[in-house]
Amino acid sequence: MRLIFDARYIRTDFHDGISRFSAELARAVAAAAPAAGVELAFVIHDEAQRGLLPAGARTLTIHAPTSVKEPFTALILNRYRPDAVFSPMQTIGSLGKRFRLILTLHDTIYYRHRTPPRDLGWAVRLGWRVFHWSYVPQRLVLNRADVVATVSETSAREFARVRLTRRPVVVLANAPQRLAELLPASSEADRGDDRAARERVDAAPRNIVYMGSFMPYKNVETLVRAMRHLPEHTLHLLSRISPQRERELEQVRDATGGAVVFHRGVSDEAYAALLDDRALLATLSLDEGYGLPIAEALAFGVPAVVSDSEIFREVAGEGALYVPATDPSAFASAVTQLEDPVTRARTIAAGLEHSRRFSWERTAQQLLRTARGEEFGAA
Numbered sequence: 001m002r003l004i005f006d007a008r009y010i011r012t013d014f015h016d017g018i019s020r021f022s023a024e025l026a027r028a029v030a031a032a033a034p035a036a037g038v039e040l041a042f043v044i045h046d047e048a049q050r051g052l053l054p055a056g057a058r059t060l061t062i063h064a065p066t067s068v069k070e071p072f073t074a075l076i077l078n079r080y081r082p083d084a085v086f087s088p089m090q091t092i093g094s095l096g097k098r099f100r101l102i103l104t105l106h107d108t109i110y111y112r113h114r115t116p117p118r119d120l121g122w123a124v125r126l127g128w129r130v131f132h133w134s135y136v137p138q139r140l141v142l143n144r145a146d147v148v149a150t151v152s153e154t155s156a157r158e159f160a161r162v163r164l165t166r167r168p169v170v171v172l173a174n175a176p177q178r179l180a181e182l183l184p185a186s187s188e189a190d191r192g193d194d195r196a197a198r199e200r201v202d203a204a205p206r207n208i209v210y211m212g213s214f215m216p217y218k219n220v221e222t223l224v225r226a227m228r229h230l231p232e233h234t235l236h237l238l239s240r241i242s243p244q245r246e247r248e249l250e251q252v253r254d255a256t257g258g259a260v261v262f263h264r265g266v267s268d269e270a271y272a273a274l275l276d277d278r279a280l281l282a283t284l285s286l287d288e289g290y291g292l293p294i295a296e297a298l299a300f301g302v303p304a305v306v307s308d309s310e311i312f313r314e315v316a317g318e319g320a321l322y323v324p325a326t327d328p329s330a331f332a333s334a335v336t337q338l339e340d341p342v343t344r345a346r347t348i349a350a351g352l353e354h355s356r357r358f359s360w361e362r363t364a365q366q367l368l369r370t371a372r373g374e375e376f377g378a379a
Contacts, residue, residue, distance in 0.1 A: 006087035012048040028364035030054040084371035094144035103145040107289030154311040175358040176296040182272040204339040207279040211293040227258025229332035240265040298351030319351020
């Protein structure tokens with residue numbers, strides 16, 4: 001069987017959520033394909049993307065997904081005679097396709113928050129807003145696929161609730177990257193994952209790590225306000241932030257007090273090191289499509305304090321403490337609960353156990369079964 005994997009969403013500067021999903025799943029699928037009897041090729045649009053794919057991967061170079069040629073992509077891919085094409089997004093045009101098409105919609109958050117990514121051109125941003133004004137355009141796109149993929153059971157239930165597609169929906173679960181592998185080799189080799197987890201049980205968290213954007217619905221203001229109740233803790237805001245948004249949060253910090261550090265973007269290695277330093281992971285987002293930093297922290301043996309939502313319950317299970325999203329005092333109280341060794345040990349153990357449900361290897365096998373038509377019957 002021939003499978004084409006659309007790798008055009010892998011960024012060559014830094015990963016966003018779609019890019020990381022694409023790169024991690026590509027690596028796992030490449031590893032699993034030979035044993036499954038699958039001939040695999042990756043579609044790219046930038047030669048630099050080749051270096052981010054598994055060594056020796058076969059690549060096909062076509063246009064970028066933002067090109068005016070995108071509606072005709074199926075006609076181009078037909079030339080390579082694939083049995084199935086998988087895309088981690090849903091832009092591939094299906095006109096005249098002669099293969100099984102699997103399109104992915106990660107979540108429906110942009111129907112509730114229509115602001116597009118700022119790095120897109122103005123015309124694409126305008127089209128983004130128009131596309132997400134109602135579910136109709138998305139229904140038309142997804143119904144041209146053979147199978148629709150998403151990354152969580154929560155999203156699958158939401159698709160059904162709003163009747164987003166008539167096609168079968170399969171969950172290709174997101175999975176955490178292995179942050180322990182990013183620590184200095186000598187440090188992690190000396191300790192091992194189990195010992196590292198025990199050290200986190202033995203030492204109460206003092207650093208609060210937030211990894212995510214600063215969009216209004218992310219509700220970072222409440223995290224900042226909570227720091228007035230946590231004088232022995234420091235809040236680390238890791239992601240890139242605009243000068244204007246940083247000034248807004250600085251004003252909140254200055255008015256309420258508390259220790260807040262703006263890192264303005266960090267490497268994956270620095271992210272792992274910060275989580276490894278007596279930390280807990282925090283987010284009080286009012287809405288979310290997934291919550292990958294939570295999954296990464298739990299798999300790393302780091303507890304989390306998060307807003308109570310359906311998707312976070314799916315991602316974290318009992319590995320997090322849940323609080324009302326807009327209550328700084330409740331957040332601070334949950335943080336102090338983790339100073340109790342019994343609570344901390346129970347939360348860390350539950351998070352490690354829950355995180356084992358998610359792996360790229362398992363997701364890759366699910367994709368290969370879907371590509372072969374084993375899940376819902378071949379089209």
